Amino acid sequence: MTDSTSPVSTRRHGRVLEITLTNPPRGYMNARMANDLLDTVRAAQIDDSVGAILVTGGIAGVFIRHYDVGEIANVSAALADGRIGPENFDKGSAVLGLIKTMLDSPIPTVAAINGMCMGGGCEFALSFDMRVAQEGDYRIGLPETRLGIIPGVGGQYLLARLIGPARATAAVMRGAVFSPDEACRLGVVDELVADARARGLELAQQYAARPRIGIDATRRLARMIEAGGDGNALLDQTAREFAGTLIDSPETDRLIARFLNEGEDILAD
Template identity: 40%
Template sequence: MSLVTVERRGGTAVVTYANPPFGTMTAPGAQEMLEAFRPLAADPAVRSVVITGGLPGVFIRHYDVDELGAMGERLKDGPPPPPPTDPGARPTEGYLALVDAIFEAPKPVVAAINGLCMGGGFELTLACDLRIAAPDVEAIGLPETRVGIFPGGGGTQRLPRVVGEAKALEIILRGLTFRGEQAHAIGLVHELADDPLARALEIAAEWAGRGAEGLAYAKRLTRAALDRPVWEGLADERRAFLEVMSTASARAGLGQGRPPAEIQRI
């Protein structure tokens, strides 16, 4: 049974994950989502992607605990040594490749959090650009330390960039989860909406008429801002700005053929 469905709504692709009855992320589910997501990220007709859950009250509950337990058994004698030629090699398949692909996609990706969103589910949303949650979601957060592990899908690296080091340490070390309204109050999600998918689609419609190149550069540069010296980032920004200004979409957006009254409303 397929765990992932893709629906095109104009220039937006809606990716829905459903793994009944509990809605956990699994290795097959992650691979299926990765294989669905990669062509969307590469398709110029897709201007944005929305990811949501297909079960009532569940976005992605968390990563499957039985799978993690089996991994622990396989590694009980210690982890394998890293490849001697490239100890920092990037994953190319599975869950870790999925969150990296979402993070690096050259277009906006929105998480429409319609329900439970913990552990690996929440780490997936941290790779998204915007997170919209229903106010009555029962649990959003990273409870891994409660079961003796820690967030291994990007949570320790991406959460501090969202809420700061101090709050991230509190959430991760204590294994905290929050209701939707609390998650919004501390900055884990950007917006609250009774229907997160509908709200995500409203925001996605804003991008439909904007230059894809401008959005792609804006995302890449902003994502990299905290990972390098400011002067290096500024140099990259200035080069990229000239590249975007040379595109047809930028010239159109800046007013070629646009009525003066419409320009004034920007």
């Protein structure tokens, strides 16, 4: 049964699971939201009926404003009096677990950024396969150094994947936040649209319609590319993955037969 008090709610659109984040009044991420999100995403990833995940904000003008600074202050106090140590931060953190789970997701993910998206909220958005931002007067970015801290769950790394290490480092050092237009020009988000949720749902449905075998192979290759694999090894692995999509794949056989029968126009559907 869905907990009506949770800041995380879900809705199905065929094979797309839409997750809406609502934590009034300000729309912060906190430990409760992170844990509920982690549980929801993990459940979706093992559900064969889910072909893509879409996440959007449920408060007007907010995706996730940022992580609750009050909770960060409590952590600071716990570190100061020795109740926890730095080693606790790479173990058991729901937010870090959430980021890792998103990066390793076996199903495509789309963030429909429909408002403020800073700090931990931005780090979360950066872990998606695709980010669609809504036009408007709000900010996207990583302002942590303005408080004397750094993005704590991989923000610098996640941003570097999109805009390169040098630009990401410069942005993090100055605590940069961007307008949606600037974020799109830099490549922090992929598209800028009038209605992020509508466009995000459209893209998620396209992902969900693709046969899983090709998605899985593409993800495996992406991990090799990101790890800086040798070019020849990547080419060899690509050839093996291509062969794998042809072996024992009834869905691939059906689609190729349809192409041969109906012509190449089906590729433009």
